[in-house]
Amino acid sequence: MSARKRRGGAMATDLCFYFQVHQPWRLRQYRFREVGRSESYFDEELNATILRKVANKCYLPMNNLLLDLIQEHGSAFKAAFSITGTVLQQMEEYAPEVIPSFKRLFETGQVELLSETSHHSLAALHSPEEFREQIAIHRQLCTRLLVPPSRVFRNTELISSSGIARQVQELGFEGMLMESADHIMRRGQGSSSPGPASNRSPLFKYRMKGAGEVVALLRNYRLSDDIAFRFSDRDWAQWPLTSEKFAQWIRFIDAENPVAAQGGNPFVGLFMDYETFGEHQWEDTGIFDFMRALPGKLLKRGFQFVTPTEAVSSARQAGMAQLHELDAPEPFSWADSERDLSAWQGNGIQDSSLRAVHALEKAVKEEAEALGRAPGEKGAQLLETWRRLTTSDHFYYMCTKYFNDGDVHKYFSPYESPYDAHILFMNVIADMERRVKHLHERSDESERATA
Amino acid sequence: MLGWEYPPRYAGGLGKACRGFSQALARQGAQVHFVLPTFPNRISEERLEVVGARECLIEAGWPDTETPTEVPTEVQRKAGSITHSKSPAELLPYGRAPETPMPEHIRKIFESRIFSTPGNFGKALRDADPEPSVSVTEASSADDYLGTGYEDHEFNEDTEAVAASLRERILAAPLSEAQVPPPELLGANAEIYGKNLWSEIEKFCFSVRQLAEFHEVDVVHAHDWMTFPAAFEYQRITGVPVFLHVHATEYDRSGDVLNSDVFRIEREAFNRAAHIFAVSKYTAGIIERLYGIHRRKISVLYNAPDEATQTLLTAPDAEREPMVIFLGRMTFQKGPDHFLKAAALVAEVIPEARFLMIGTGDLNEQMRALAHSLGIEKRVQFTGFMNPAQVDAILGQSKVLVMPSISEPFGLVALEAIHNGIPVILSKQSGVREVLSRALQVDFWDHEKLADQMIAALRLPELSKQLVEEGMAQVRALSWDDSAIKALHTYERFTTPAGNVRQKAPRGSHGN
Numbered sequence: 001m002s003a004r005k006r007r008g009g010a011m012a013t014d015l016c017f018y019f020q021v022h023q024p025w026r027l028r029q030y031r032f033r034e035v036g037r038s039e040s041y042f043d044e045e046l047n048a049t050i051l052r053k054v055a056n057k058c059y060l061p062m063n064n065l066l067l068d069l070i071q072e073h074g075s076a077f078k079a080a081f082s083i084t085g086t087v088l089q090q091m092e093e094y095a096p097e098v099i100p101s102f103k104r105l106f107e108t109g110q111v112e113l114l115s116e117t118s119h120h121s122l123a124a125l126h127s128p129e130e131f132r133e134q135i136a137i138h139r140q141l142c143t144r145l146l147v148p149p150s151r152v153f154r155n156t157e158l159i160s161s162s163g164i165a166r167q168v169q170e171l172g173f174e175g176m177l178m179e180s181a182d183h184i185m186r187r188g189q190g191s192s193s194p195g196p197a198s199n200r201s202p203l204f205k206y207r208m209k210g211a212g213e214v215v216a217l218l219r220n221y222r223l224s225d226d227i228a229f230r231f232s233d234r235d236w237a238q239w240p241l242t243s244e245k246f247a248q249w250i251r252f253i254d255a256e257n258p259v260a261a262q263g264g265n266p267f268v269g270l271f272m273d274y275e276t277f278g279e280h281q282w283e284d285t286g287i288f289d290f291m292r293a294l295p296g297k298l299l300k301r302g303f304q305f306v307t308p309t310e311a312v313s314s315a316r317q318a319g320m321a322q323l324h325e326l327d328a329p330e331p332f333s334w335a336d337s338e339r340d341l342s343a344w345q346g347n348g349i350q351d352s353s354l355r356a357v358h359a360l361e362k363a364v365k366e367e368a369e370a371l372g373r374a375p376g377e378k379g380a381q382l383l384e385t386w387r388r389l390t391t392s393d394h395f396y397y398m399c400t401k402y403f404n405d406g407d408v409h410k411y412f413s414p415y416e417s418p419y420d421a422h423i424l425f426m427n428v429i430a431d432m433e434r435r436v437k438h439l440h441e442r443s444d445e446s447e448r449a450t451a
Numbered sequence: 452m453l454g455w456e457y458p459p460r461y462a463g464g465l466g467k468a469c470r471g472f473s474q475a476l477a478r479q480g481a482q483v484h485f486v487l488p489t490f491p492n493r494i495s496e497e498r499l500e501v502v503g504a505r506e507c508l509i510e511a512g513w514p515d516t517e518t519p520t521e522v523p524t525e526v527q528r529k530a531g532s533i534t535h536s537k538s539p540a541e542l543l544p545y546g547r548a549p550e551t552p553m554p555e556h557i558r559k560i561f562e563s564r565i566f567s568t569p570g571n572f573g574k575a576l577r578d579a580d581p582e583p584s585v586s587v588t589e590a591s592s593a594d595d596y597l598g599t600g601y602e603d604h605e606f607n608e609d610t611e612a613v614a615a616s617l618r619e620r621i622l623a624a625p626l627s628e629a630q631v632p633p634p635e636l637l638g639a640n641a642e643i644y645g646k647n648l649w650s651e652i653e654k655f656c657f658s659v660r661q662l663a664e665f666h667e668v669d670v671v672h673a674h675d676w677m678t679f680p681a682a683f684e685y686q687r688i689t690g691v692p693v694f695l696h697v698h699a700t701e702y703d704r705s706g707d708v709l710n711s712d713v714f715r716i717e718r719e720a721f722n723r724a725a726h727i728f729a730v731s732k733y734t735a736g737i738i739e740r741l742y743g744i745h746r747r748k749i750s751v752l753y754n755a756p757d758e759a760t761q762t763l764l765t766a767p768d769a770e771r772e773p774m775v776i777f778l779g780r781m782t783f784q785k786g787p788d789h790f791l792k793a794a795a796l797v798a799e800v801i802p803e804a805r806f807l808m809i810g811t812g813d814l815n816e817q818m819r820a821l822a823h824s825l826g827i828e829k830r831v832q833f834t835g836f837m838n839p840a841q842v843d844a845i846l847g848q849s850k851v852l853v854m855p856s857i858s859e860p861f862g863l864v865a866l867e868a869i870h871n872g873i874p875v876i877l878s879k880q881s882g883v884r885e886v887l888s889r890a891l892q893v894d895f896w897d898h899e900k901l902a903d904q905m906i907a908a909l910r911l912p913e914l915s916k917q918l919v920e921e922g923m924a925q926v927r928a929l930s931w932d933d934s935a936i937k938a939l940h941t942y943e944r945f946t947t948p949a950g951n952v953r954q955k956a957p958r959g960s961h962g963n
Contacts, residue, residue: 032906033800352913419891423907
């Protein structure tokens, strides 16, 4: 098939692949009757099984595929990852061979590692202090195992808002990945506006209201979800999706893009779960072959790959004042069709669980201090255990929005129902409360003894 | 419509379901003539009449002495049904099956005269014979009232094999050799009422046969096995199609120590029926797999909340007692022993938790003994039978209702609990979970998990609140009218197209 010639004069479109890698520490069937009797909360066997399965079906083969692409296309192919601290811990423990496999990718210099919270938490919404600490922990962990993460930030599930962007800016980050949620893109436009395509396109880069120094890179959800969700959907009119067809679609965007008129390269953010490859879309769907062929097709058409840092830098060089402003007083995300927070909070059991775990923060940190926070010390273990409970997945499992539809929440949940997820979580919280209180009482006693 | 219970003559969910369904059928335009074996005070509503066969015959000039056998306990039984003071009698068909062999003269009715003489059945029935036949097989999958997709229920190949071997074992048992359950499962009164039930059934057959002489209807709709012989007796005379409504099978009542005579009656009736309505996919699955009936002959008619139920002023969660409720017959099927075993685990960690067992049955004494041996006798209260008002009052003061049934075709009481603002824990072996998915669910044998859910309901008010809110939305979506409309559509398939039954009133039965 011959590549059609690009129209003369148009600027190159920047394509940015970003893959999210994450696994949570799932809870075991921890009964309330075990409170005070057992401090082992996590399902070692299940977590190990899933991690090894995903490593074999996705991480290892896909890493090799990306490495091949880099060898094939030289410096022209680029990509970015975010890898959570929890999945790094699990790789270390259950599939250590995966870590060097990722490390090789980063060492090519063409694959960027993004910054984020260590525990894939909702701390940005509940505790600025914990948010900062988890970002620092993530940096340390990545530096030890892989490479230091970049100055571009991606929050858990792309949860973003003007307020979160401000926190991110204060921590010294220059860019942030976000969803091009329709309700955010429409915000602030007059009713006469012809729609998102005019000046609210995901092809633009933006600055956030209240955080003028942070470049927002947006996920092109249509093109991203064509790969992540629709690729193997036989009811989809476009099935089967070929790399040829996909490259063609991006070309249409390029031809119509509103950015060219304003100067600057259009930006196409292809952001998705890394587990899309081989796990959500199984190998027999042809997803690997698709990805193997796609970069070549796109490069032939004159597109260029960029890393998030490159995309941010070019925007900053052109001047932040050039960028349109996005105003997002309420957080938005890449989850579900609502693109809001309702995947993790909003129903009674989610909210009470979140309240319960974050109410423990102060006591847990005090106890951790008292017991010693150096690696291996009891305080460090207590704090790490608590942090594993802040992972957003626990609250995702408690979502009841689409309970009857056998929905995506259920697909990912290791528990029988959202209610069972809540019960297990609250049982563990009860034991954490007891531990903290118990320790308090003991320290009170020792104070009395020394007095 | 043939039934054994109708309020105020009822003992449990069956009576309420019969009323809810009949009233909805009448609302949808059908003329409903509900006949019980006996019903002293006839009910007449618009397009709905509820009568006793015995009373009808007396009214029509038949001498009461014409009934085949003298049944000395009948008066007692009737009285019991009204006052609820003699509940064991009423409960019998849903407790353990009669323990005595089927008497020879009843067998005659069941075997020679009804079930073994297909020549006597009308054309409509032959069309609907269990062998693939025109009217059944032509129903396309688009018809939502045939084979309502219960195949998604949790049966696997293992269950299939177990069901098949169980069926063979039951059918291999020599006739008239009742499957005698272990003595510890026998209630004190089982023998007396067991003898009684067979003759009740025979009497009903007899009186319905007489009614057929002067009552014309388009279809017969029979509720549960006690009425099946009478339904086919009616058909033998008139040729109208018979629809069976299964609220419980012998398997649900007795597990795998089921009574082979009852099982045979059910199986034969399922084979003969034009169509079978099951109260859940769970029950439809049992009919298909254990009884070997083709799934296209079965569809699901869900129960709905009793329209007479008033919403209680349930106390706010914080003000309710830390009380866990078991409500149902104290029989093997309802799993009271599993309730107690889980309760003992709860009692270890929640000192203030208390347990209330409402209901009576053949396991009364055993359950008291079990509570004792588990060391929780001071925490468990056995109330015996309570009337609906008393039950509601207690429910409104409790934290959670548990239904640990071993096999529960539906479980109407779960809807009532939710309706009254009380969360429920359902066994996974229950039909109601198909319409009340937003409930805590557990395998009845998983005492650790059941205990954990009880504890959660006691200590997590946000969970209880959400379970009630989300469950209420599901309960509100249920309607007897939906079931009635579905049944009417199904009747139509067997009455209008061939025109083989009657020309008028294609939508349902009409009396007089």
